[in-house]
Amino acid sequence: MEPSHSSLPIGVFDSGLGGLTVLRALKMKLPKESFLYLGDVARLPYGTKSQAVVRDYARQCLSFLLAQQVKAVVIACNTASAMALDVLDKESPVPVFGVIGPGARSAIGATQIKSVLVLGTGSTVRSEAYQRAFAILAPDIRLEARACPLLVSLAEEGWFDHPITRQVIEHYVSDVDWSRFDTVLLGCTHFPLLEPSFRRVLPASVQIAHGANLLAQDLKDCLAERNLQASESIPGSVKLFTTDRVGAGLALLGDWLSTTSEAQVVHFGP
Numbered sequence: 128m129e130p131s132h133s134s135l136p137i138g139v140f141d142s143g144l145g146g147l148t149v150l151r152a153l154k155m156k157l158p159k160e161s162f163l164y165l166g167d168v169a170r171l172p173y174g175t176k177s178q179a180v181v182r183d184y185a186r187q188c189l190s191f192l193l194a195q196q197v198k199a200v201v202i203a204c205n206t207a208s209a210m211a212l213d214v215l216d217k218e219s220p221v222p223v224f225g226v227i228g229p230g231a232r233s234a235i236g237a238t239q240i241k242s243v244l245v246l247g248t249g250s251t252v253r254s255e256a257y258q259r260a261f262a263i264l265a266p267d268i269r270l271e272a273r274a275c276p277l278l279v280s281l282a283e284e285g286w287f288d289h290p291i292t293r294q295v296i297e298h299y300v301s302d303v304d305w306s307r308f309d310t311v312l313l314g315c316t317h318f319p320l321l322e323p324s325f326r327r328v329l330p331a332s333v334q335i336a337h338g339a340n341l342l343a344q345d346l347k348d349c350l351a352e353r354n355l356q357a358s359e360s361i362p363g364s365v366k367l368f369t370t371d372r373v374g375a376g377l378a379l380l381g382d383w384l385s386t387t388s389e390a391q392v393v394h395f396g397p
């Protein structure tokens with residue numbers, strides 16, 4: 128018998144482990160839902176690549192998830208959301224969610240002095256996707272964005288709270304005048320994994336924001352509107368796929384995510 132639409136899983140993808148920070152928020156908000164997570168580690172990082180390449184990768188991730196029969200897709204990657212949400216949204220037969228809008232809204236809710244520092248990958252910063260989102264949602268907020276590309280590898284390696292990670296963060300923010308910013312928006316889904324390191328480096332008065340919880344609420348509302356919520360009384364499952372073997376970080380995340388840290392390796396293309 129075909130599964131009913133509402134009992135299908137939700138597809139989630141990122142270039143690697145970063146999107147698990149989003150998956151965790153989704154699982155907490157939607158405990159009955161099942162999730163398929165794809166980490167495209169074979170082609171990580173996305174954050175140094177051009178829009179054409181990231182769009183191509185994102186399309187392949189979408190096709191893989193659609194082939195597994197999902198009822199919605201979450202782009203749990205700022206870079207892919209910034210560069211490919213528009214095309215995926217157009218091409219997908221199921222609803223697609225990105226992280227830029229929810230990220231912007233979380234920072235807008237956090238800043239008291241209307242001044243936000245966004246940290247992300249080079250491609251996200253160059254895309255100016257956050258500038259466009261803030262211009263629509265809160266044009267009075269002053270925004271500065273910085274690329275912190277090395278942090279992606281440190282997260283994949285599991286150096287979540289590590290002296291080297293702290294040094295790298297210090298390097299990236301060394302010339303920030305903290306009297307001008309009260310909120311840092313983690314505009315890369317890998318960065319919340321490094322929150323213990325960020326917390327030690329950033330002044331205690333600075334709020335750390337990211338969009339995972341608001342995205343989870345958006346998804347919940349959408350499923351309710353379309354009558355697509357899972358109705359089972361048992362907790363949903365999580366299945367992990369990666370496009371190659373992963374760094375040490377995944378093994379450290381099993382408990383945190385309260386799911387298996389075993390991932391099935393799948394290969395794309397020739």
Ligand code: DGL
Binds near residue numbers: 174207
């Ligand atoms: N986690 C991804 C993001 O949010 C990018 C990491 C990468 O460069 O692949 O942008």
